[in-house]
Amino acid sequence: xxxxxxxxxxxxxxxxxxxxAVQKYPNYRIVVLDKLTYAGNMDNLLPVQNAPNYRFxxxxxxxxxTVERVxxxxxxxxxxxxxxxxxxxxxxxxxxxxxxxxxxxxxxxxDTARQLGIQRLHHVSxxxxxxxxxxxxxxxxxxxxxxxxxxASKAGGEMMLRAYQVTYGMHTTxxxxxxxxxxxxxxxxxVPFFITEALEDHPLPMYGDGMQVxxxxxxxxxxxxxxxxxxxGAPGTIYNIGGEHEMHNIDMTRFMLKTLGKPxxxxxYVADRPGHDLxxxxxNDKIRAELGWTPQHSFERAMEATVRWYQQNEWxxxxxxxxxxxxxxKRQYAARLAEA
Ligand code: NAD
Ligand code: DAU
Numbered sequence: 001x002x003x004x005x006x007x008x009x010x011x012x013x014x015x016x017x018x019x020x021a022v023q024k025y026p027n028y029r030i031v032v033l034d035k036l037t038y039a040g041n042m043d044n045l046l047p048v049q050n051a052p053n054y055r056f057x058x059x060x061x062x063x064x065x066t067v068e069r070v071x072x073x074x075x076x077x078x079x080x081x082x083x084x085x086x087x088x089x090x091x092x093x094x095x096x097x098x099x100x101x102x103x104x105x106x107x108x109x110x111d112t113a114r115q116l117g118i119q120r121l122h123h124v125s126x127x128x129x130x131x132x133x134x135x136x137x138x139x140x141x142x143x144x145x146x147x148x149x150x151x152a153s154k155a156g157g158e159m160m161l162r163a164y165q166v167t168y169g170m171h172t173t174x175x176x177x178x179x180x181x182x183x184x185x186x187x188x189x190x191v192p193f194f195i196t197e198a199l200e201d202h203p204l205p206m207y208g209d210g211m212q213v214x215x216x217x218x219x220x221x222x223x224x225x226x227x228x229x230x231x232x233g234a235p236g237t238i239y240n241i242g243g244e245h246e247m248h249n250i251d252m253t254r255f256m257l258k259t260l261g262k263p264x265x266x267x268x269y270v271a272d273r274p275g276h277d278l279x280x281x282x283x284n285d286k287i288r289a290e291l292g293w294t295p296q297h298s299f300e301r302a303m304e305a306t307v308r309w310y311q312q313n314e315w316x317x318x319x320x321x322x323x324x325x326x327x328x329x330k331r332q333y334a335a336r337l338a339e340a
Contacts, residue, residue, distance in 0.1 A: 001120070001231075003029045005076045007061050007109065008083030010034040012185040013124065013177075015044035017082065017223045022048045024227075029053050031074045033067070035060045037097075038324050039086065043316055044184045061105035067112045078120035080230060081109055084154070087188050088128070089332055091150035092274055102153035103160065110164045110172075119171045121161070122230045127178045127215070127240070129155040132277035140176075140238045140286055147275045158238075165236040173233035175226055177241040178282055182219030182302070183309040187317050188328070191303075194253055195310045196317050198262045205333050205340070208272035210250030213279040217243030218302035221295040228293045239291070242282035245299040255300070259307045270336035 004021070008014040009032030021030050030048075034040045036058055048054045055074065059066035061083045070076070083105060085091065085098040106123065113121055130138040131145035146152040158174055165172040181191040194204045225241040233239065247255075250267075257264055287293045310317060 001028065001077045003031065003074050003076050005031050005033055005070065005074065005079045007033045007079065007081045008040075010036060010040035010042060010044055011082060011086070012039075012044070012182075013180055013219055013222055014082030015041075015184055016182065016219045017080065017226060018045060018054070019047050020220075020223050021227070022051045022054050026053055029055065029074065031055045031057060031070065031076065033057045033059050033061065033070050034083065037085070039186045041184070041186070041320070062100055062108050064108050064112055067108055068116065071112060071116055071118060076118060078122070078230065079109060079113060079118065080122045080124070080226065081106065082124045085150065088148045088150045089188070089273065090328070091148055091153070093331060095149035095153075098149050098153040099156070102150070103156040106157035107160045110160055110170065114164060114168050114170060121170060122173045122175070122226065122233070123157065123161050124226060125158050125174050125176045126151070126154050127176050127242070127280045127282050128277065129158060129176060130280075133279055133281055137281045137283040138240065139283055140240055147277055162236075171235040173229050173235070174238040175229050175241050176238065176282070177222050177225070178215040178217045178243050178280060180217045180219050180222045182306055183313070184316070185219075187320060187325075190249070191256070191306065192310060192317070194256060195260065195307055196321065198257060198260050198266055199311065201262070201266065203268040203337055204253060204266050205270040205336055206249065206253065206267050207270060207276060210248065210253070210267075210269065212249050212276060213246050213281070214249065214252070215243050215280055215282060216245045216247060216252065216299050217241065217295065218297040218299075221297050224296070225287065225293050228291050229287070232291050234290070239287040240282040240284060241287065242284045243299070244284060244295055246281060247299075255303060256307060259304050268337060268340045270333070270340045
């Protein structure tokens, strides 16, 4: 591999992967293809903007001509697909874009790559494709029972990968990551949303009773696992990437508030998310046994570092929390908070 296309590389996890890969692999050319939706942000790529082995292309993974042009122009050897509509609450309000990018976009990448003879595609998926589990841990062979339009569209994308691996012999791999947090995360996901709201002493809308469980994975660990699978993953193989740190939402929020030095009275219980998955939990047995990967960051230290980053980088999040963001905030939270 020499030339790697990173789709969705201006988003949260994709940009962390790019910042890392540009440093770690000076002999690779890292090309980002990103549509720059509301979630794509060139500020996330400022640290690499002058790196000689980095290129940026603005474009949509559902547009075959764009994908073909970029793959050919940069003589791409491998694709890592982060591009997605990624927020569950938005998928409940407006599912269209999710089907387009997360299913049709994946198909377009696969089919264009196949036609150009590019064999290698790694797809970044999610633990949400399994649905919810009350006890025990999901393994890679378990059935997919996605519950939100987001999760269903990610499962659809995975099915296309499987078909292209089985039918055309492409070297595809899939990772199913758990809830990821860290710097540069768009402040709609619960961690950056609650941190930045708390910094302004705004109410934190906790869905339902706050007893849902998520498995928290630091973004650097997630990127390290994807890098490992990209280089060593067996063709057609799926790997879970869990943070090995389950927490109830209420406990995660209390820890965050304590780190911020803000009172728990900011927490407001509001109407629940429709179809809210109670618990996500994965086993890392396979990736640990086959590729020797395990998460390296403790939750507490990673959350403290994350909180400090948002405290010290108001320039980054304050300009996001305007315009479209405020419209979304009103649609998602105004009635809930008024009722609470
Ligand atoms: P994000 O929303 O921060 O970034 C998504 C990026 O994709 C943005 O830069 C956006 O502009 C780009 N994009 C969207 N539609 C596009 C299109 N049609 N063409 C080209 N670019 C497009 O997402 P994230 O949180 O960084 O997630 C990245 C990937 O990881 C997604 O596939 C997501 O499903 C998966 N994932 C996320 C988490 C998490 O907790 N955030 C956990 C597991 C898996
Ligand atoms: O598990 C991996 C998935 O994690 C990724 O595939 C998704 O891209 C990512 O968005 C995330 O999905 P979640 O729905 O778990 O993340 P979110 O940050 O939206 O919510 C985390 C938990 O916090 C969930 O139980 C809902 C709750 N929550 C969320 C928000 C935004 C609240 O209670 N209030 C909120 O305002």
